Amino acid sequence: MARDPDIIQRDIEQARDALATTLDQLGTKANPKKLVDDATASVRSKFDDPKVKAALIGVGVLVAVLVVRRLFR
Template sequence: MARKIDDIQRDIERTRRQLASTLDELADRSRPENVVNDAKQTATAKLRDPQIQKILLGVGAVIVGGIVISVLRSRKRSNDIKELQKLLAGRV
């Protein structure tokens, strides 16, 4: 049995409303401020994870350790250069 024209028109209208709703939702999701807010929420949620906090703490410790070693080496070289300059100045 064939469908009635009224049924087909109702289906078409329902499909149009659903499509319009979907397009509105996609437009809302793609707005830059919404994308930024979603990214912030995701990052905040990940930073609250204890496992991620441990990893970041470890990475931070390695970075700080590298900076400390670099400063200490720089000071040692500076002191070595000053000592060489004194020795060379004494030879003249």
């Protein structure tokens, strides 16, 4: 059975539109600036957690104490 050329043309146009939409979405997701912005926002949200802040302060104090001890030995 032969398909109607108008139906074939419509199917091709729909497939082309779907492909263009998919490529636009991929381009948006793979945008390096967006990836960096998302990673930065993620890291900032982690550092806003009080538990993480306390742990980092503790590590900083420990490093400072070790450096001072090594300097005055």
